[in-house]
Amino acid sequence: MTQDIMKFRYTDGKPNLRRFHQARWDEPIIFELSQQGQRGVLLPEAESEIKEIVGDILSTIPETMRRKQLPALPEMSQAQVLRHYLRLSQENLGADLNVDIGQGTCTMKYNPKVNEQLARLPGIAEIHPLQDEDTVQGILEIMYQFEQMLKEISGMARFSFQSQAGSQAIYTCTAIMRAYHQVNGEADQRDEVITTIFSHPSNAACAKVAGYKVITLYPDEDGYPDFNALKEAVSERTAGLMITNPEDTGIYNPNITKFVKVVHDVGGLCFYDQANANGILGITRARDAGFDMCHFNLHKTFATPHGCGGPGGGAAGVSEELAKFLPVPVVGWDGKKYFLDHNRPDSIGKIRSFYGVAPVILKAYAWVMSLGADGLREVAEIAVLNNNYLLKKMLEIPGVSAPYAEGKPRKEQVRYSWQALYEETGVSSEDIGLRAADFGLHYWTSHHPFVVPEPNTLEPTESYTKAEIDEYVAVLRQIADEARTNPEFVKTAPHNSTVHRIVNHDPLDKPEQWAVTWRAYRRKLKQHEA
Amino acid sequence: MAFSNQRTLGFIVNPVAGLGGRVGLKGSDGPIIQQRARELGAVPEVFDRAAEALRVLKTSAGDLDKLVTCPGEMGEITAVGCGFSPLIIGDICQGMTTAENTKEAAQEMLALGVDLILFAGGDGTARDICEAVGDSVPTIGIPAGVKIHSAVFGINPASAGKLAAQYLSDEIQTLRNAEVMDIDEAAYRQGIISPGLFGYLRIPYHRRLVQTRKSPNPVSEKATLNAIALDIIDHMDESYYIIGPGTTTRPILTNLGLNKTLIGVDVICKRKIAIADANETSLLELLENHLAKVVVTPIGGQGFIFGRGNQQISPKVLGKIGLDNIIVISTPEKILSLGGRPLLVDTGDFEIDQALSRHIKIVTGYGERIVYPVSGG
Structure with a gap:
């Protein structure tokens, strides 16, 4: 008998919550699976003629560089290794598997698979950064062209792609700030960097690494960075301002040009952190607001994979005046061919080896080319629209609020607060996140310390459909209902997922009680038993 | 979960805690108010x-034979009602218990060597326990009073019970000093909130079960406090440093190998104690002939930097020191616990309060500052 499948999937015209259960394999650590003598590949004995010609191959390695002992690697067959990692992968929630809007500030958008295919073509996958320039003209052209695109997007004069991550690009700009003041003979005097509490935490961190004191501004009564506090903070000791806009709350600082002016007036430089650029792409430009430097995360805004999906890519952009300080080399064009320009006496030097993660730059370039200028603007418009739709739906859930600048629209993300629900039920944001895993969804609170109480940061990007955003909200609504009817159930979550709850945090503060490598585990166990 | 061998719990109920709350009396300190509360129809919820x-x-913890408590309404009735067979200590006058009963009970429990005192009450009860045993035995408060400003209480009664179980079963071993705050109830009834830092109790720490200063954990809090102290120490000049009360200022002295008067004001110069537990007179004498800077920290949750808990640093003293020589230090968490409200000053001198009402830089770590507003009301 034929039945209408819709009857099982919908109630009153609305989709039912997904019934999810994650695989739980109780899989041992790979070192525990090791059995002495097992091998993945058995190599044939070399023929005697070859052996004679090659001789003792190990003797070609200098004595001091030879291992005294064999490495303690797991010994396993191919099939065992395959099963081990497939099981682990089933215990994970990949970006391509879940509605990944729960990791606000991370810009978890779709990474087009065709761009992955491009990056695996032999022409890119098999080249080496030490090859002669003449043999890598293709990727140099792509780097050069992509730089022209980022210049157009930001208004800056030059870019470096040497950084492998967003924070490295931020650090690059901090180092340039220091070099600029050194050239002016003011490096010793200017030892303070100003940032805001809702800026990307890497701003404060990179300033600190570069040796600066960090002054942090808090929001004013309207939820914007406190302009009066900025006026109090600036002085002849100000090296620069490092600021994110929109901030992690999704709130755009409308006074940003006033901020830049106050800092410029005392001789400081201004860096615009554009890790969160997804809401302003093709709409506002850092240089137009007066900034001297900015950066982008290619692995966020420009749709290359994030984190464990592969290496990231940071792009550091600067004004004409600061271009001479960029890391060495940069890619140039002499009218006939592309070249690596190493002749840069004022450069801050190298942030890391070579000149950027070539496949990431290629993927970002391909993404921009597939969209065009209008497409980039459309990305931002859809991301902002999705986010404000999500905001409206979220605020309909009793117990949720969106602190700061209340009633005003947000850009691409919002930091929500579950404080009201927590006070009513004792269920915390962390509990909600662990329960969300039972529905196959990621969920993130925020950086510590929690400025917004019981925080939850959501960023839907342009990648998700209305139905997917609705599904995410329906899950959070369900969890809020559970918090009221059965709080213990939420507090003991997850029930259908592999993630386990850490009941006792004490040992995390005792390094002798935990280890992140097998070797450290063995050593600490031995010390403990002794 | 099972209790470790030989663990003993002391249990004290302040039977009049919370009595004044529902009937709008803003507290329950003293027999007259308690009588008035009963007349107004107050039913104890404690x-x-x-x-x-x-x-x-x-x-959470199964049976516990070693529970020590006070007679009748001060613990026995509740403990027996919950299925315990407690050891009863002391004598009380039913229906007429006083703060002295709480203090005596806590002292006796300390003498008996209990591992933990679980008490039900409010700030006043915490203050009595603090006065009786200080930080010599771990304590946990079951929030049942009108005023809960102190950081020694569980988020709710269930959290307090769970925390006690986890501590007694060794699941939690970390202890931290927590502020005992109390306000002057008589002034509070006149509409004047003047909370003061009374002292410290030692409580087991679980970041979700205790309403603390929103710090991620005691280890990182300690690291932050040391970083703040080292920033101050590394930038000290030859002048005198008047160090206000509190656990935030304490590491400045401990890092120099000196003892801090926790709820008092100490003066140091050239890395040595110049005056321990100074009062206004000794500070004014010092300032006759010497330059000084003052280092203070806001009271957690309220944000007073002058006028609460450090009245020794009077308007006269501040006038001599000069407002540019005030250094305010705080963990970022303590600033966050203010929920965006400004820092407060109430020195008793209008002009000084007004002069202090501006944005100031607060030292929040080594080479770290927050710019934050101060309000003189």
Whole structure:
């Protein structure tokens, strides 16, 4: 008998919550699976003629560089290794598997698979950064062209792609700030960097690494960075301002040009952190607001994979005046061919080896080319629209609020607060996140310390459909209902997922009680038993 | 979960805690107010709250033979009602218990060597326990009073019970000093909130069960406090440093190998104690001939930097020091606990309060500052 499948999937015209259960394999650590003598590949004995010609191959390695002992690697067959990692992968929630809007500030958008295919073509996958320039003209052209695109997007004069991550690009700009003041003979005097509490935490961190004191501004009564506090903070000791806009709350600082002016007036430089650029792409430009430097995360805004999906890519952009300080080399064009320009006496030097993660730059370039200028603007418009739709739906859930600048629209993300629900039920944001895993969804609170109480940061990007955003909200609504009817159930979550709850945090503060490598585990166990 | 061998719990109920709350009396200190509360129809809720904590404790931890408590309404009735067979100590006058009963009970429990005192009450009760035993025995408060400003209480009675169970079963071993705050109830009834830092109790720490200063954990809090102290020490000049009370200022002295008067003001110069536990007179004498800077920290949750808990640093003293020589230090968490409200000053001198009402830089780490507003009301 034929039945209408819709009857099982919908109630009153609305989709039912997904019934999810994650695989739980109780899989041992790979070192525990090791059995002495097992091998993945058995190599044939070399023929005697070859052996004679090659001789003792190990003797070609200098004595001091030879291992005294064999490495303690797991010994396993191919099939065992395959099963081990497939099981682990089933215990994970990949970006391509879940509605990944729960990791606000991370810009978890779709990474087009065709761009992955491009990056695996032999022409890119098999080249080496030490090859002669003449043999890598293709990727140099792509780097050069992509730089022209980022210049157009930001208004800056030059870019470096040497950084492998967003924070490295931020650090690059901090180092340039220091070099600029050194050239002016003011490096010793200017030892303070100003940032805001809702800026990307890497701003404060990179300033600190570069040796600066960090002054942090808090929001004013309207939820914007406190302009009066900025006026109090600036002085002849100000090296620069490092600021994110929109901030992690999704709130755009409308006074940003006033901020830049106050800092410029005392001789400081201004860096615009554009890790969160997804809401302003093709709409506002850092240089137009007066900034001297900015950066982008290619692995966020420009749709290359994030984190464990592969290496990231940071792009550091600067004004004409600061271009001479960029890391060495940069890619140039002499009218006939592309070249690596190493002749840069004022450069801050190298942030890391070579000149950027070539496949990431290629993927970002391909993404921009597939969209065009209008497409980039459309990305931002859809991301902002999705986010404000999500905001409206979220605020309909009793117990949720969106602190700061209340009633005003947000850009691409919002930091929500579950404080009201927590006070009513004792269920915390962390509990909600662990329960969300039972529905196959990621969920993130925020950086510590929690400025917004019981925080939850959501960023839907342009990648998700209305139905997917609705599904995410329906899950959070369900969890809020559970918090009221059965709080213990939420507090003991997850029930259908592999993630386990850490009941006792004490040992995390005792390094002798935990280890992140097998070797450290063995050593600490031995010390403990002794 | 099972209790470790030989663990003993002391249990104290302040039977009049919370009595004044529902009937709008803003507290329950003293027999006259308690009588008035009863006349207004107040029904004590403390027993239900204490029982809830004990039930959670029993469920989480199984049977506990070693429970020491006071007679009747001060613990016995609740403990027996929850299925315990407690050891009863001391004598009370039913229906007429006083702060002295709480203090005596806590002292006796300390003498008996209990591992933890679980008490039901409010800030006043915490203050009595603090006065009786200080930080010599770990304590946990079951929130049941009108005023809960102190950081020694569980988020709710169930949290307090759970925390007690986890501590007694060794699941939690970390202890931290927590502020005992109390306000002057008589002034509070006149509409004047003047909370003061009374002292410190030692409490087991679980970041979700105790309403603390929103710090991620005691280890990182300690690291932050040391970083702040080192920033101050590394930038000290030859002048005198007047160091205000509190656990935030304490590491400045401990890092120099000196003892801090926790709820008093100490003066140091050239890395040595110049005056321990100074008062206004000794500070004014010092300032006759010497330059000085003052280092203070806001009171957690309220944000007073002058006029609460450090009245020795009077308007006269501040006038001599000069407002540019004030250094305010705080963990970022303590600033966050203000929820965006400004820091407060109430020195008793209008002009000084007004002069202090501006944005200031607060030292929040080594080479770290927050710019934050101060309000003189």
